[in-house]
Amino acid sequence: xxxxxxxxxxxxxxxxxxxxxxxxxxxxxxxxxxxxxxxxxxxxxxxxxxxxxxxxxxxxxxxxxxxxxxxxxxxxxxxxxxxxxxxxxxxxxxxxxxxxxxxxxxxxxxxxxxxxxxxxxxxxxxxxxxxxxxxxxxxxxxxxxxxxxxxxxxxxxxxxxxxxxxxxxxxxxxxxxxxxxxxxxxxxxxxxxxxxxxxxxxxxxxxxxxxxxxxxxxxxxxxxxxxxxxxxxxxxxxxxxxxxxxxxxxxxxxxxxxxxxxxxxxxxxxxxxxxxxxxxxxxxxxxxxxxxxxxxxxxxxxxxxxxxxxxxxxxxxxxxxxxxxxxxxxxxxxxxxxxxxxxxxxxxxxxxxxxxxxxxxxxxxxxxxxxxxxxxxxxxxxxxxxxxxxxxxxx
Numbered sequence: 001x002x003x004x005x006x007x008x009x010x011x012x013x014x015x016x017x018x019x020x021x022x023x024x025x026x027x028x029x030x031x032x033x034x035x036x037x038x039x040x041x042x043x044x045x046x047x048x049x050x051x052x053x054x055x056x057x058x059x060x061x062x063x064x065x066x067x068x069x070x071x072x073x074x075x076x077x078x079x080x081x082x083x084x085x086x087x088x089x090x091x092x093x094x095x096x097x098x099x100x101x102x103x104x105x106x107x108x109x110x111x112x113x114x115x116x117x118x119x120x121x122x123x124x125x126x127x128x129x130x131x132x133x134x135x136x137x138x139x140x141x142x143x144x145x146x147x148x149x150x151x152x153x154x155x156x157x158x159x160x161x162x163x164x165x166x167x168x169x170x171x172x173x174x175x176x177x178x179x180x181x182x183x184x185x186x187x188x189x190x191x192x193x194x195x196x197x198x199x200x201x202x203x204x205x206x207x208x209x210x211x212x213x214x215x216x217x218x219x220x221x222x223x224x225x226x227x228x229x230x231x232x233x234x235x236x237x238x239x240x241x242x243x244x245x246x247x248x249x250x251x252x253x254x255x256x257x258x259x260x261x262x263x264x265x266x267x268x269x270x271x272x273x274x275x276x277x278x279x280x281x282x283x284x285x286x287x288x289x290x291x292x293x294x295x296x297x298x299x300x301x302x303x304x305x306x307x308x309x310x311x312x313x314x315x316x317x318x319x320x321x322x323x324x325x326x327x328x329x330x331x332x333x334x335x336x337x338x339x340x341x342x343x344x345x346x347x348x349x350x351x352x353x354x355x356x357x358x359x360x361x362x363x364x365x366x367x368x369x370x371x372x373x374x375x376x377x378x379x380x381x382x383x384x385x386x387x388x389x390x391x392x393x394x395x
Contacts, residue, residue, distance in 0.1 A: 042085040045071045057104035066131040069168035075127040094148040109231045117141035121184035122200035126155035129177035136175035144179040170372040182267030183256045191269045199223035202250040224250040
């Protein structure tokens with residue numbers, strides 16, 4: 001169970017203990033299922049983010065924008081997508097995703113800014129690296145180390161899909177992640193240090209100093225250390241500030257396997273390459289077009305404020321839920337409710353009154369217009385150059 005809130009795991013272990021009575025098992029399972037993670041499930045990515053904001057896991061605008069831009073469901077296998085917007089970890093074979101509340105705390109703790117360098121140890125599907133890349137911008141550095149080659153291929157496919165098809169891609173200047181295969185405990189000692197480092201596996205105390213060595217002075221390291229999500233800031237060459245963020249339970253780091261010669265296989269991180277002139281030109285042109293679009297928006301709104309239609313999201317109400325749980329060859333049927341359900345009759349009456357007062361439903365809003373794409377396609381340029389400026393995107 002990668003990245004589960006620790007309290008839920010403890011209750012689940014108690015429920016599965018051989019000495020626990022049948023009634024206590026039922027009670028423990030009811031508690032776990034009521035928790036369901038740190039926040040309620042959403043029906044789509046935006047609703048999941050709304051719930052994370054309401055619970056104060058997402059606290060800054062930059063992090064919110066990144067979470068809304070990358071749809072979590074796109075990183076699930078097709079047969080598991082119905083669980084994408086639940087605040088739960090997901091694992092299938094070597095592929096894993098931490099719970100959204102964990103990623104939220106990680107993103108907030110990293111205090112990301114444009115132009116920084118980032119190293120993701122155990123980069124997995126690339127979901128977190130893609131969100132980080134939206135904040136780092138085109139002049140940042142975004143590297144990931146992953147142990148399993150099949151997960152590297154999966155991450156590259158998901159990254160390619162995001163760049164080609166995401167409606168939100170053109171709203172950002174993206175720092176594309178680079179992934180390398182290897183054990184993150186065997187990074188070559190002559191590799192550069194980073195402004196921000198995250199480790200997505202449980203770190204034992206014996207590896208704490210190794211992790212700190214990857215960090216520049218002034219940098220931030222976030223990792224699960226002894227079952228606590230921990231933020232370490234390097235304030236000087238040998239000075240550190242440590243803050244415990246959240247109790248968590250992560251799978252531990254896998255220890256290196258030495259080759260037949262007894263030597264370790266050192267991981268070489270990608271070089272800190274300078275952007276090509278062609279890349280710099282594309283970044284500059286896209287940036288100029290975005291400025292023109294913003295100026296046109298300000299001019300058309302008159303007062304400098306963009307007028308956007310208000311779309312009221314549906315009210316989320318937690319309802320009672322019939323749940324069947326299978327444990328130790330026994331079947332428990334339990335009725336799960338949250339504390340807010342105590343006044344369910346009053347809530348239903350209130351909801352009925354609100355529906356009576358509500359205006360007739362408006363027509364479904366049209367999908368947002370990609371003004372950057374429209375502007376590029378209208379330019380008097382050869383088609384290959386237009387497609388290059390659009391990153392050869394499909395939409």
